[in-house]
Amino acid sequence: MDAFGHVNNNQFMVLLEEARVSMMFTTAAEAGLTGFRDGVVVARHEVDYLLPVVVPAAIRVELWIERIGNASFTFAYELSADDKLALRAKSVMVPFDTETQRPRRITAEEREFLQQWTD
Template structure:
């Protein structure tokens, strides 16, 4: 799949996909994208997913949002400028107060997975400064997006 708008097959399981161009400044002295930038790419994908399920909008109204409890990244291939990437995101597991987000980064020039990561997201009431249950409205929105085919949000 060489067309920039065609989603590669490894991202089909991800209902939310964004495209991100690699900036020259993303690279480090070793001539590839610095590891910290992968977490920024995950964050961009996470925020896009949260927009799709209206979590950020609801957070403004209720003061309840999601915070990162833990995160990880497994690197497979270096990414170099010039390139663009697709970043897929999905929620693979939900408990009472948290959920697991998974990410996959695919290079558009290589059409190969460069990294995979995950984050444990904890629901948090910023007004009461404590974790809370996932609101039913959010749980329903997540279940709905996870049941739809992949989509591509151009960024």
């Protein structure tokens, strides 16, 4: 909560991260894809706060893949509180090789997985 009794803007980023991580790690692993677990970083966040959110509230995060490039992909999100759209956001993600500490290209398997989540 912030000083005005609203959910703090940083907490929204945590909610978006939890949704994103669930898809990239849990759902991808269930599909036999483990590449994102090996490394992926956030290159950019873009957030539009549309309404303040107070607790308690029923929060729902919907996410999809908006764009897939050769070495990055973009998540799009809509966060609703009590069935009212409260936030729209995007995150540009970059697959990352933790051994070389360098970005890497998206594999064919990762692209296939991500494409099923495009709008």
